[in-house]
Amino acid sequence: MGLVKRGDVWWMSFTYQGKQIRKSTGTTDRRLADAILAKVKVQIIEGQYFERSAAEAHTFPELMDRYEREHVARKLRHRGVKGYMKQLRGFFGAQTLAQITPKQIVAYKNKRYEDGMAPATINRELANLKKAFNLAVREWEWCEHNPVSRVSMEKENNQRDRWLTVEEESRLLSGCAVWLQDLTVFALHTGMRMGEILELTWRGVDVGRKTVTVLRSKNGERRTIPVNETVMHILKEKTKVRSLNTDLVFCSKAFTPMESGHLRRSFRAALKKAHIEDLRFHDLRHTFATRLVQAGVDLYKVQRLLGHKSPIMTQRYAHHYPESLRDGVEILDRMKDISTNLAQSLESSAVLESVSG
Numbered sequence: 610m611g612l613v614k615r616g617d618v619w620w621m622s623f624t625y626q627g628k629q630i631r632k633s634t635g636t637t638d639r640r641l642a643d644a645i646l647a648k649v650k651v652q653i654i655e656g657q658y659f660e661r662s663a664a665e666a667h668t669f670p671e672l673m674d675r676y677e678r679e680h681v682a683r684k685l686r687h688r689g690v691k692g693y694m695k696q697l698r699g700f701f702g703a704q705t706l707a708q709i710t711p712k713q714i715v716a717y718k719n720k721r722y723e724d725g726m727a728p729a730t731i732n733r734e735l736a737n738l739k740k741a742f743n744l745a746v747r748e749w750e751w752c753e754h755n756p757v758s759r760v761s762m763e764k765e766n767n768q769r770d771r772w773l774t775v776e777e778e779s780r781l782l783s784g785c786a787v788w789l790q791d792l793t794v795f796a797l798h799t800g801m802r803m804g805e806i807l808e809l810t811w812r813g814v815d816v817g818r819k820t821v822t823v824l825r826s827k828n829g830e831r832r833t834i835p836v837n838e839t840v841m842h843i844l845k846e847k848t849k850v851r852s853l854n855t856d857l858v859f860c861s862k863a864f865t866p867m868e869s870g871h872l873r874r875s876f877r878a879a880l881k882k883a884h885i886e887d888l889r890f891h892d893l894r895h896t897f898a899t900r901l902v903q904a905g906v907d908l909y910k911v912q913r914l915l916g917h918k919s920p921i922m923t924q925r926y927a928h929h930y931p932e933s934l935r936d937g938v939e940i941l942d943r944m945k946d947i948s949t950n951l952a953q954s955l956e957s958s959a960v961l962e963s964v965s966g
């Protein structure tokens with residue numbers, strides 16, 4: 610029975626009921642660690658010691674609180690994650706981590722389907738739950754196993770192919786307030802995600818180069834996007850009412866960060882006024898890509914503009930420009946012409962030889 614130092618923390622190492630126990634004292638103070646070890650020795654001698662697993666000692670609210678404090682708060686798009694956590698907290702309550710099983714997590718999935726949630730939403734919620742448990746296992750040593758790892762994720766249908774027609778765009782913009790018009794046009798001409806637009810700062814705007822930079826995109830990388838005159842006009846108008854209280858390009862009238870929920874509600878109201886159905890704000894990004902491909906822009910350029918890591922994501926737009934494949938089938942016509950000309954040439958040669966003979 611003794612103490613071992615791991616990093617800055619002292620750990621106890623002893624045998625209890627034939628089992629080797631290694632347990633953190635939770636302190637970097639050697640004297641305090643000695644006192645904790647001495648207390649454990651007394652408990653063992655008096656038969657009052659029992660090994661309680663860390664998973665039984667920590668509750669689900671503790672897990673969510675620490676996950677939010679140490680992980681979620683550092684993310685740019687933390688508001689949506691907090692929404693996921695609210696659902697998780699409501700279902701799992703005050704249970705200990707040891708009480709949360711794969712069976713319970715499957716029950717959570719079923720409930721969310723009953724609530725009318727899409728597979729993608731359920732997957733985002735499970736992904737955050739899995740991340741929290743991973744931290745609890747690997748870094749916090751609160752439990753030994755991650756129950757979410759034994760639960761399958763839901764199959765998502767990411768092949769949505771809805772985009773805004775020119776006629777629909779005109780109707781939509783006529784029903785938008787000026788601030789919403791700016792955001793809608795900006796999205797249509799940059800292909801940026803809602804979160805990227807709402808978090809765009811003037812530090813990421815380069816008027817001279819006519820570019821905007823997403824400092825941290827969905828995949829965690831910087832992305833610089835060249836912008837056209839339509840976007841430049843919006844940015845120049847924004848500089849006229851820019852406040853020193855915020856560096857955000859798009860913000861509320863009080864110069865505070867704009868809530869994505871408020872934007873979505875306003876966008877839905879404008880769609881209803883314009884009698885446009887089955888369209889989301891994210892479909893403006895699809896519209897940007899679709900229009901570029903239909904105009905013959907190379908898929909590689911579209912991929913770079915959208916910030917897709919893999920060309921597979923961009924391939925979904927390929928069918929919008931079949932003309933790019935036309936030379937692949939036209940070669941058959943050329944081969945046919947060559948074959949016909951060759952046959953005619955051979956026939957002419959044969960006639961000439963017979964005449965001269």
